[in-house]
Amino acid sequence: MSNEVKPLLTIDGLCFDFSGQAQANEKPGNQILNQVSLTVRKGEIVCILGASGCGKTTLLNLIAGLLTPSKGSIELNSQKPTKRLGYIFQSDALFPWRTVKDNLLLAADIDGSLDKKTLEQSMLQYLSMFHLSEQILTKYPIQLSGGMRQRVSIIQSLMFDPELLLLDEPFSALDYYTKLKLESEFSQFVKERGTAAILVTHDIEEAVAIGNRALIMNAGTLQKEFLIRSEAAVMERGTSDFAEKYREIWSELKSVVGEIQ
Amino acid sequence: MTKSNSKSKIFELLLYPLPLLAFVVVWYFATQGSQERQFTFSSPEKVLEAFLRLVQSGELLQNCKVTILEALSGFLLGTASGAIIGLSLWYSSLVAKIAKPYITALATVPIFALAPIVISWFGIDIYSKIALAFLSTVTVAIVQSYQGAMAVEPRFLRLMHVLGASRWQIFRLVVVPSSLIWVLNAMKLNIGLALLGAFIGEFISAEQGLGFMIVKASGLYDMATVFVGVIALIVIALLLTSLVDQLERYLMKWKTQ
Numbered sequence: 001m002s003n004e005v006k007p008l009l010t011i012d013g014l015c016f017d018f019s020g021q022a023q024a025n026e027k028p029g030n031q032i033l034n035q036v037s038l039t040v041r042k043g044e045i046v047c048i049l050g051a052s053g054c055g056k057t058t059l060l061n062l063i064a065g066l067l068t069p070s071k072g073s074i075e076l077n078s079q080k081p082t083k084r085l086g087y088i089f090q091s092d093a094l095f096p097w098r099t100v101k102d103n104l105l106l107a108a109d110i111d112g113s114l115d116k117k118t119l120e121q122s123m124l125q126y127l128s129m130f131h132l133s134e135q136i137l138t139k140y141p142i143q144l145s146g147g148m149r150q151r152v153s154i155i156q157s158l159m160f161d162p163e164l165l166l167l168d169e170p171f172s173a174l175d176y177y178t179k180l181k182l183e184s185e186f187s188q189f190v191k192e193r194g195t196a197a198i199l200v201t202h203d204i205e206e207a208v209a210i211g212n213r214a215l216i217m218n219a220g221t222l223q224k225e226f227l228i229r230s231e232a233a234v235m236e237r238g239t240s241d242f243a244e245k246y247r248e249i250w251s252e253l254k255s256v257v258g259e260i261q
Numbered sequence: 262m263t264k265s266n267s268k269s270k271i272f273e274l275l276l277y278p279l280p281l282l283a284f285v286v287v288w289y290f291a292t293q294g295s296q297e298r299q300f301t302f303s304s305p306e307k308v309l310e311a312f313l314r315l316v317q318s319g320e321l322l323q324n325c326k327v328t329i330l331e332a333l334s335g336f337l338l339g340t341a342s343g344a345i346i347g348l349s350l351w352y353s354s355l356v357a358k359i360a361k362p363y364i365t366a367l368a369t370v371p372i373f374a375l376a377p378i379v380i381s382w383f384g385i386d387i388y389s390k391i392a393l394a395f396l397s398t399v400t401v402a403i404v405q406s407y408q409g410a411m412a413v414e415p416r417f418l419r420l421m422h423v424l425g426a427s428r429w430q431i432f433r434l435v436v437v438p439s440s441l442i443w444v445l446n447a448m449k450l451n452i453g454l455a456l457l458g459a460f461i462g463e464f465i466s467a468e469q470g471l472g473f474m475i476v477k478a479s480g481l482y483d484m485a486t487v488f489v490g491v492i493a494l495i496v497i498a499l500l501l502t503s504l505v506d507q508l509e510r511y512l513m514k515w516k517t518q
Contacts (some may be wrong), residue, residue, distance in 0.1 A: 064423050085423060097438045097515050109434055110426045140515040160424065192516040 008196050009063070009081075009164055014072035016058060016220075032058045033220040036072070042165070045190055045197045047207035049253060056200040059217075060087070060166045064200070076164060077146035086157030086165040090172055092149040093156075094141040099182045100152055101137040107159040119159060119186035126155040129192075147178035154186065157159050165190075165197040171206065183210050204253065209237060216249070218256045226252075304483035308492075311485035318391070320474070325493055327470040328459055331387055335394020336448075336455035342395075343402020344444045349401050350403075351436050352412035352428070368400035371456055376465050390462035390470070397458030398451040402444070409443025445509045452501045456494060471497075 016033040033055045040046050061067045064072055064087050067143050074081060094103045102121045108116045127134060130151045139148055149172060157165065171179040187210040190197055201207055207214045207228070214226040226249055236242065285305050292304040299307065315321035350357040375392055383389035413436055421431045463472025471490045478486035510517065 066419060066422055082425065087420070087423040089416055089419070091416065093414075093416040095417065095435070095438070097441070097513075099515075106434070110421075110424050111431055141363065142515060 006040050006078075008077060009040040009083065009198075010073075010075045010078075011036060011038040011063070012073050012075075013037060014059075014062065014074065015070050016055075016062060016067065017070050019070065031220060033062070033069075036220070036222055038215070038222060040196050040198060042163075042196050043190065043194045044212045045187065045199055045210055047199045047201055047203060047211035047214045048217050048222075049204060049207055049214055049249065051256070052202075054217045055220040056217055057168055058220075060168055060200055062164055063164075075255070077162075081164075086160070086162035086172040087155075088150075088154055088157050088165065088167045090169045092141070092153040094149060094152060096141050098140075099137065100139055100141065100144070103141065103152065104137075104156055104159060106156065111160075122159065122161070123155065126158055129189060130155060131181075145178075147174050147182065150174060150182065151185075154182075158189075163195060165195060167197060167199045169201055172202065179206075186210065204246055204249050205237065207249065208242055214249055216252055216256055223256060224252050268507045277279045300482070301484070303488055307485040308383050308488045311483070312489045312492075315486065315489055321489065321493065324469060324471050324474045324490075325497065326388075326457070327387065328463065328472065328494070329461035329497055331390035331462070331470065332455040332497070334391045335458055336398055336451055338391070339395040339398030339455065340444075340448055340451050343399040344406045345407025345446065346399075347403040347408075348410050348432075348437060348440060348444075350407045351432065357407065364400055364403055368397075368404065372397050375462055376461050380462065383495050385466045385468065390459045390467070391460040394455040394458035397454040398447075399452050401454060402447040405443045405447035405450075406440055409440030412443070413439045441512055445505065445512065448508075449502065452498055452505065456498055460494070467483075 014033055014036040015031070017031045030205065036055075036059060038046070048059065050056050062069050063081065065081060076082075076085075094100075094125055095106075100105075101123075105116065105119055108114050108119050124134065127136075132148065132151055132155075136148065136152070141152070144152065150173075154170070171182055174182065182212060183206060186197075189195075199207070199211065204214075211228050212230065214228060215222050216224045216226075226245070228245055288302070289305045292298045292302050312321070350360060372393060375396060379392045379396070380389045383392050417435050417439065418431065421435055426434070459470070460472040463470035464476055467473040471493055475490035477488050478484075478490065
């Protein structure tokens, strides 16, 4: 990957333990992340793979500003990240008491300076991009399928037009075919908009299919990086390229999981 | 499918009055032919007679009006202020911690014990009954609302933090609407408690209201009037409950879609 383009996100020597977190339930001094350094460029999907509890979600929470690092720095466009990043969780965070439209226009309730008409236009564009009908706007989240809810969640996080998207296993609760469809739509979106994404996942197949790079995380450190492809595009499952990358990552991940056991 | 559904609905509606009818029939036959039993337990026809007499004289309606006014005022004041206090406690865990023993103390004192104090402060008219209905309901509303505010799903709070929402926006857009079901539950519990508060006030010292009517009638061994008073209280409670149910259906319409 070329280093000529200035990174969008630069993480340098990031460490985290729960000693400074007043609200955390963890024991103080428990080192969760240790000397994590990472750069993400525009248009890139960076996948982070690792066993449960290795610090993947903590890394996302630190980038999102939900936690404060004990050491190291995080810079977005050479500045401290604003809180308005897109964060998509494993299960949707749609408010059940608001209609889909009101959920999507949450941004206008939070930031009064945003023009509601412009937001509504973006909302309609995103709906068509993620193959959702306008008819769902008057429905409540409870009336939608899991796949539709997750699509709406993704759109909700895009309404602030974030430069960086953080995704914490967003497709893991979906059925296989919905997952494939959503992966493809998401990858297409990143390619078209030139935004960047960090995707935390347990699924190597998913990482190979849509990631540009895959990073293996173990016990709070990034252990190995794999270059998958330089452009955002879905890699077709079943091809020899796909199988080769899958095997490469799997053998590394297996050795890490083996060490943990 | 629709036809059989509506049939079963009609059948269900017909079943509703059956237990009540059975009770009235048993009551009627158990009290027939015995003056002593009729004196102790009254009887359905005597209760009907007393009901008609009290309606014609306007006494029942007037007493119902007073009790409804007292209970409803106390209920609205207690539930609204309790909900505001309970939800606001979400803002500060320190204030919530300090407030907890005081709320527990207020919640555990029997309202009967407070009644003489309240009556001596507010007098024997309607205000003391409103105050007692208020005291009966406010703690339930505080506890329920606070629990609701603390039970907000963490993913909603995380989303709001990521979107850069202020604490006030989190409170207004997430904490209040997601606690609504708890506030509505407090309202349901508080209907009975508000009537109890108003009734206790009337029971101890009053010149009007259903409590006063029941106390006066029991002093005269007029069991039929006592029964009319009790039935009127039940009907008021059911009406108020159905109003809260309607409000719940309106506010929680997203649940029934």
